[in-house]
Amino acid sequence: MPDEVMMILIAHEMAHxxxxxxxxxxxxxxxVEDDALAIMKGWGFRDAxxxxxxxxxxxxxxxxxxxxxxxxxxxxxxxxxxKRKS
Numbered sequence: 001m002p003d004e005v006m007m008i009l010i011a012h013e014m015a016h017x018x019x020x021x022x023x024x025x026x027x028x029x030x031x032v033e034d035d036a037l038a039i040m041k042g043w044g045f046r047d048a049x050x051x052x053x054x055x056x057x058x059x060x061x062x063x064x065x066x067x068x069x070x071x072x073x074x075x076x077x078x079x080x081x082x083k084r085k086s
Contacts (some may be wrong), residue, residue, distance in 0.1 A: 005053045008045050015039040
């Protein structure tokens with residue numbers, strides 16, 4: 001995980017600590033999260049950057065898995081062909 005993304009995650013959790021320390025929050029979980037995002041924004045962090053990074057990583061993981069499937073298919077196909085020859 002890049003340092004920039006880790007900083008955002010830490011800032012998010014620090015925003016929750018800040019909320020607890022000053023006892024803010026409007027009640028519901030969504031409201032608490034919205035408040036945390038607003039606090040982070042005030043500190044100069046953009047929460048969507050973590051989503052962007054996560055989406056890119058998901059794409060990379062999917063491509064890597066596809067490559068593993070192809071290699072496994074090729075290995076299994078070669079093993080079946082060798083078995084038929086013997």
